[in-house]
Amino acid sequence: MTKLAEWLLALSVLGAAWVTLNFNLLGLDLPPPLQQLLWPLPVYLLVVFGCYSLATIGYRVATFNDCEDAARELQQQISEAKRDLALKGLKF
Amino acid sequence: MAASGNKRKSGDKYSVLLPTYNERENLPLIVWLLVRCFRDSGYNYEIIVIDDGSPDGTLEVAQQLQKIYGSDKILLRPRAKKLGLGTAYVHGMQHATGNFIIIMDADLSHHPKFIPEFIRKQKEGSYDIVSGTRYSGNGGVYGWDLKRKLISRGANFVTQVLLRPGASDLTGSFRLYRKDVLQKLVERCVSKGYVFQMEMIVRARQLNYTIGEVPISFVDRVYGESKLGGNEIVSFLKGLLTLFATT
Secondary structure (H helix, E strand, O other): OOHHHHHHHHHHHHHHHHHHHHOOOOOOOOOHHHHHHHOOHHHHHHHHHHHHHHHHHHHHHHOOEEOHHHHHHHHHHHHHHHHHHHHOOOOO | OHHHHHHHHOOOEEEEEEEEOOOOOHHHHHHHHHHHHHHHHOOEEEEEEEEEOOOOOHHHHHHHHHHHHOOOOEEEOOEOOOOOHHHHHHHHHOOOOOOEEEEOOOOOOOOHHHHHHHHHHHHHHOOOEEEEEOOOOOOEEEOOOHHHHHHHHHHHHHHHHHHOOOOOOOOOOOEEEEHHHHHHHHHHOOOOHHHHHHHHHHHHHHOOOOEEEEEOEEEOOOOOOOOOOHHHHHHHHHHHHHHHHHO
16 A cells, blocks of 8 residues: 555545544534534644644754764865875875 | 674675766765775775766776775776666676675765764664664764755655655665665666655665664765755655655
């Protein structure tokens, strides 16, 4: 199954569950507070997911390591390499 | 020498594939770093330079390096013109004598000092693939501004959500593969550019290959120009959606 199919399957299962409960197709007669919660639930979930995404990306950007030491070390090694290669007879 | 002697006896050999295009300045430096790294760590190795007809004379410099380090250590597999990365790997692998292949960029953004860590990691879990990652542990980047970091993290997040690939760095190209695994993967991959590396990992998961990860520091191009424009982003998204719909 492709990832697309997995997504479609999951979304349709959730969608079907929501429709069933929301329109009382099984005759479960949920208490009114639950019904009020259920109706906008997809939008709530979408907003929660959006917030989670933004927070995660923001956190990861903020904590993305800057490898200053690696860059400095590389510069030193480049000078060393150039001297050594020149000694070995390399013409740049 | 005793320690290095033991490692040689393990029978493993590592072929480093270096696809190059206009890397005249960087090639001697990356080769020097590679040679020193392997000499210090004692692993058996060879470096295969696949130059795609660089007009700046990369091949000529590679020939000089071959004279300095020996034709058993530096192999030249030039091609007449610029062709895809996947075919460069196939081309380079044809004459590779190692049972492991290391792929990395020749522009010094990937430092050979991580190779011994890749090898240790591979042996530790007997992994089929070890991938360098900029996104976890002590991994990181140098020379990226906020915008670049944001795009990179954003693209990575979207990819993780859509594909759940089981590896943190999909677009990185510093990796160690078992030779037969790389061969099988390259056969199956059709994408180009950034998406190619991503597809390799996604297909690897499909084929149930095991993937280990080693944090790496990515130092953006010291010489030459880095590329990330609108076109790259669009082709990345297209590639991502293709993989999403087909794998």
